[in-house]
Amino acid sequence: MERHLISHIAHTDHPIAAPVSGQTVTRILRRAKLGAQPRVLDIGCGHGVWTLRALAMHEDATADAVDVHREGLESCRIMAERQGLDHQLTLHHTPAADYKNGLYDLVMCVGATHAYGGLVETANALKEHLKPGGLALIGEGFWEVPPNAETLITLGAEPGEYADLAGTVERAESAGYATVYAYTSELSEWDDYEWSWTGSLLRWAVDHPGPDGDTARAAALAHRDMWLKGYRGVLGFVTLLLKRTS
Template sequence: MDRQQLSAIAHLDHPIAAPVSPANLDRLLRRAALPEGARVLDLGCGEAEWSLRALELVPSATADGVDISPHALASAGRGAAARGLSGRLSLHLTPAGEFSAPEPYDLVLCLGATHAFGDLGDTLNAVAGFVRPGGLALVGEAFWERPPTPELTETIGDYSDLPGTVDTAESKGWLTVYAHTSTLPEWDDYEWSWTGTLNRWATDHPGPDGDQALALAREHRDLWLRGYRGVLGFVSLLLRRV
């Protein structure tokens, strides 16, 4: 099994592919105050839960979801069909950095997928090309709640602290109009779902695939519980182009 397929399995019980609760996802999208007929772009959409909820909140809106995982997009398609939203969600199997669109968007989403462009600054430069004048971006990025060990930085990445993350976003020509900093309970729910869903799937699928899923769940849980729990944060920034 490839990593994309394992990731799709891990997110089955938590399709919001970030440590954000459904209530806070709703709060962020409502703050965006999307107009009638809004166009939404979801870069690195995964299961497209953010886009699907935006379409439910604004019945005249349409959305494009972009991802490199066929497994995640298949899940997004099933979710759209189950919620009667298939006609308003277009899914694109392509790298986020290679996607192009003929018209700008009212809201561009990129939650936990800034690596697709390089880093947060690169992401915001790219997103600027998709947002209409006066439009918004909702970008989710990790940051260090407290100083990590050198080993953790080497394993996970070289992030900034929260003030530095906001400074980076605003240095690229954006203003923060709202934000949500994920809580420890949100992180725990996300991580227990991620690892637990893989474990349950593995017990239902004994054999090489199940063993691979178990190994990944154990590796991930160990890194979380013994490494970044309470150290790594996540912020969802609602940004407006200056």
């Protein structure tokens, strides 16, 4: 089973691909204070929860959602139709770096900074899609506490891959932004996300005995060990609302 299919199944019960609750998504998007007829872009949209919530909050908005995996885009399409938002939405199956379609009032990349190679690279790339004074919404990990060597090995990470919270804000702003709001995920949101991630996979594995089920079970248990025995309480997550200044 391919890695992206494992991730797709894992997000069945928590389609927000980040340790953020649905209420928090609404809270953050309200802080964007978008004007009339806003254009919204979601890079690495996954199931499109952020995109659809933004459209539901702004009846005159239009949005483009970009992802390299068809499964997430199809889920987004189905939910858009169910919510009557499909006329406001265009889906794009393409790499983030290849997408260009004018300028936007709000560009989002939450939990998908790997699409550009990191936080600073993402902040710079999103700026190319923004109108002057437009907003970028970026969700990124940070070190709640300094990781020990064992945790770094477990995550396959380097010490400098993430900064602490202050350093994360500085990295984002160095690309030409001012942080106008930020939300730091609570441990309960992390736990809900991780139990949903591993639980969805384990439920699927039980319902699909055989090689694919075995692969899903192994992935769930490995991830759970990495979380419970490694980065729980060490790796944090912050969603930054950034206003373009240059």
